[in-house]
Amino acid sequence: MKFADLLTLGFVLSCVLPLASTACAAESGEDSSSVPPVLPMEDFFRNPEVGAFSLSPDGAKLAFVKPWERRMNVYVRDIETGAEKRVTSATERDIAGFFWKGSDRIVYIQDKGGDENFHIYLTDIEGKASRDLTPFDGVRAGVLDDLEEDPEHMLLEMNRRNPEVFDVYRCELATGELTQIAENPGNITGWLTDHDGRLRVAYETDGVNSSLLYRPTEKDEFKTLVTTNFKDSFFPLMFGYDNKLLYVASNLGRDKIAVYTFDPDANKTRDLVFEHPDVDVASLISSKKRKVITGVVYTTDKSRYHFFDKDRRELQDTLEKFFPGYEVAVTGMDDDERRATVRVYGDRTRGGSYLFDRQSNSLTKLADHSPWLKETEMAPMEPIQYTSRDGLTIHGYLTLPLGVASRDLPLVVIPHGGPSARDEWGFDSEAQFLANRGAAVLQVNFRGSTGYGKKFWQAGFKQWGRAMQDDVTDGVEWLVKQGIADPKRLAIYGGSYGGYAALAGATFTPDLYACAVSYVGPSNIFTLLESIPPYWEPYREMEYEEIGHPVKDKELLESISPVLHADKIRIPLFVAQGANDPRVKKAESDQIVEAVRKAGKDVVYMVKDNEGHGFRNEENRFDFYREMGGFLKKHLGLR
Template sequence: MTKFILLSTVLAVVLCFFVSPLWAEGLIPLEDFFRNPEKSGFQISPDGTRISYRASWERRLNIFVQDIGSDEAKRITSAAERDILAYFWAGNNRILYLQDSGGDENYHLYAVNADGSEVRDLTPFKDVRVTIIDRLEDIEDEVLIGMNRRDPRLFDVYRLNLASGDLTLIEENPGDIEGWLTDHDGKLRVAMRTDGVNTSLLYRDREDHPFKTLLTTNFRESVAPLFFTFDNKKLYVASNLGRDKSAIYIFDPRTAVHEELLFEHPEVDVYRLFFSRKRKLVTGTGFTTDRFRYHFFDEQRSSLQKELESRLPGYEVTVTSMNKNEDKVLLHAGSDRTQGSYYFYDTVTGEFRKLADLSPWLPEDKMAPMMPVQYTARDGLTIHGYLTLPAGSDGKNLPVVINPHGGPWARDTWGFDGEVQFLANRGLAVLQMNFRGSTGYGRTFWEASFKQWGRAMQDDITDGVKWLIEQGIADPEKVGIYGGSYGGYAVLAGLAFTPDLYACGVDYVGVSNLFTLLETIPPYWELGRQMMYEQIGHPEKEKELLKAASPVFHADRIRAPLFVAQGANDPRVKKAESDQIVEAMRKRGVDVEYMVKDNEGHGFLNEENRFDFYRAMERFHAKHLGSMAE
């Protein structure tokens, strides 16, 4: 689902219910915030001779390829119904990409030659979802995939021959495997087993040997395998076993113990580890505090980062792709005020050039800074978040949109957010908070959210509103709330459980009824059902808890205007979730604006649908919060 501002200091005081000519001059067209990027998703071929990227064709993101040094690119796909969001090089002359139909998330794997010839659906199976297990970068004509073709709840492992299209079953899921891992030779040697609440790490020395259980933990503790050591004998893992914050260890499968602590951070979890495939060594790790931070073990990789950051001061620089020889680099440089740009760097010749700006039509100097903030919840817990104020405003007595993230077991991070910048450009302050349960802050913070939907989790959001009011930032009469998925649930819960707090709400693919949410989870989430019961509540044993936390049963308390948007094909939060709350409101004679898109799923992917949604949101906020409208 997927996430600025133009107001001069002189005009910042004009936060009223009409659009003056001066304000209108400060408004950036809505479409500029939500257009498909000019170019994005740059990757380099393994041999370093060609670059690929995504750009619009027929209003859909398609894949283009061009030779390095050439200004001419060839479009190699013709997707007209859905954007292509995920793709990768499979050898030097072929690209693979994933695509679903109408937002159903049943992804098929397609292949196309780098010259645009021979487009093939490699998994042409109805109602089947494909996952990539190993791209097998050293085996040009093969890839390992997972498919729930045999049983919609389970993913078996197949070796797919890209030349012939032949599928070979490598491992049949016995019914309880939720994840697989290969070694550096592409052999399937690790599996994660779950009974719903307990997770076991399985291991084997060879692909033709049976799996053995190394250890079993409750889902609250995790030993997550990242990849093998380069001799294929041990594992790098992210683990919170016996500790609050996840850290990086070397794990010895022969003894089933954490052998060496590589890196930890006292404030946040560490999950990531980077390596050089060519040099066969671990290069560094990364973690997120207020912003994403690096820690390098390897001087060569550290020097590369310093070189790139010296060329692009003030930006967050990320290496996105390298050729096999690791001497040609593609990188992205962005910030909170720009979607950023892609660059090419040749480490041998020193050639450094810009490839493309993602959104050249958005003036960076007119965007609003995203400021890390923190406040204290009513029970003393520290809540971290991000505050974006309309550019040029004095930050006082502003109309505000509270924007809780989805998940809920995810988190907001610092960086460019098109939604936030759009709202700020319309004169609205935006507060995003990582309420309890948000990931990255350790096990205790995460567990504090269990069975707290509509309770302590919602209190954290409410306390954020009160903090804004106490700081004099928010006009208490003009506080709106907007969110998607779990954020949409938080909108409905906020309007129902704190009806005097909000002037309006926008619910985007949000949950209204916890019973029906749990009844209709996608089949491939079935292995996690018992864990969801422990995190949210059991529909049989804890009926009162779920009923008390489900906004649909408290719709009579909702007084603020409500706008609901939903994708008809959403497999995660079914359309019935939105139907229920809309029907409950309309039965009371309350008019609810309701937008349904028949060709969308969990969020609106197609550009014209995004325009429709944000245009309706703009009118809604202008009416109920006094924000600016085009």
């Protein structure tokens, strides 16, 4: 994953869901009795009651996470008896992820204080034999292949030998012994195994060009098959179940990414599997039991499915009949595909999880994820679109507060992180929190966002603080022109790249916003590029093309670095930062705070010593959103 991927309109012609309906409501007025109560901030940002249900391969047990000592820990429940046991004991940091290794062990990952140097742990389902499989300081580890058919081993990736790249190790679970099976020559950014756990594909970069490498067997040398500029995509998704053909995500010769089959032995692209005219498609659904690709998932305004397989389509249809009007996602199955875990959600609810028995066609509710939030008190998130000042169609989402006229509302625009990412439809804690306080919330997929094709993505190259920022500005002015947003009560808030956009909004459009909030956002593009984590080093030249070169594009980077123009910031500013952030170093926030204060302006500054790129610990989230809520109440007049 690239560095920019991680940093998580004269205008107005149309919108997907017409705001005419909102305008009508505004003219007629709303019954103030329908205004929901102001809910406690903690209700939006507390840990879920329970979540992330996962079936054991034998279908007899469920693993899931729920809070213990205010940290998300892993539990295991016997489906027949209901007996439940906690198997991890994290007290400093949430468990960041987990999966089953067989039906009697759990693998989980955890970092320290937000440093993102994740360790891999193994425990039995009694929670009595937890071991760190990667006990190395300053090393980042990941699971390449859990080797489902091999109960005694897994394949791990680590940057232990060289902090810039990841080698592959076979881990013997009984002893923890690590045997290196592939040494990264210094340019490989990803590995892929076949369904027998054999390491046969690699993905490399020379900094700008990317290549697909292949070998028929592990005894053979890797050979280069396809080389593309990084601006094009030809990425391996998985082997077919014959271990011969590859499924690849490609936009070679086209704008939108589509899924194809590819014959690596013949070095030839074969069949188009699925394409969509408007958005990228790069996600497959498959059946391990039946060894077939069953469908694809893609996102337009919402997540959509296309099924190739009758059995999987019937399963989806059956589940959606249980929950009309809601999004329904199968999150896992046991090896026999008899039982499935199901997640049900919407834009006004985090929803819940269910266990579906396909044999008996019965559905069992496992949990509501946040039962304290009432769906009737949450605000709908509507997909919208508008036209930028230079004619691009910009998609996004608008959340309007309940029970009040949609006229002259305070507005908070939230540019997403990345910036090579996108916002999606669904329950959003921040949007709901702000809407409950009476604000409209705008989230936009500005140029440079992913999912809309390479032309739209590349339109964001070297446009930080420029056209990318204009897209955000244009969306705000679009809502002002429609009369929905009050021009005197506009705020910009974001995290990571969104935090940069908030600083850019405060710096380069100081008359537009009443206040700004930057959360782990960079302020100086020169120091940002100098301080990237070592394992992003292979992507440096790509970042120079996407953002700008510190020497060749010095004037550009100077012009778009908020810290170098801090004297232009005239509005109240709130900055939040994790001290251990490996992506956007604390120095980024230190610089802008010092510069703004030097210019004689006040800035609220919050630093959490045990956090990284975003606040995971519940008490730190509470501190941040409590401060932000008070800040926006003061400067926007939120209720």
